[in-house]
Amino acid sequence: MEETLSIIKPDAMERNLEDKIKNIFIKNNFEIIKEKKVKLEKKDAELFYKVHETKPFYNDLCNYLSSGPVLVMVLKKDNAIAENRKIMGTTNPKDADPGTIRKEFGISIDKNSIHGSDSKENAEKEISFFFKD
Secondary structure, X not given: OEEEEEEEOXXXXXXXXXXXXXXHXXXXXXXXXXXXXXXXXXXXXXXHOHXXXXXXXXXXXXXXXXXXXXXXXXXXXXXXXXXXXXXXOOOOHHHOOOOOHHHHHOOOOOOOOEEEOOOHHHHHHHHHHHOOO
């Protein structure tokens, strides 16, 4: 069994999509083992997305993630990281496969409704960032 982090981003929270998105995970046999709603300060978003700090979109990304509440979840299942990435869809909702979270709910490449860890190493870092236990 593998764990991954998922974040329901501010645009999806504003539209009250958290239950719909959580149900997609449940239908796809993910176990939601931890969850909490948080409002990140910009400095926290900067720490979380530090891996992107040299990229031109970094500041906008940090502003966006700290613009409203998010729901952070630890998901668990066999091959959780890859399975979560498949269910999320590509970063740009326009290019995402039908039925993926980003295709169904994403507004734009910036407001794409969801984040998911992209590797085992990042999943461990991201989970410990939000769940320090």
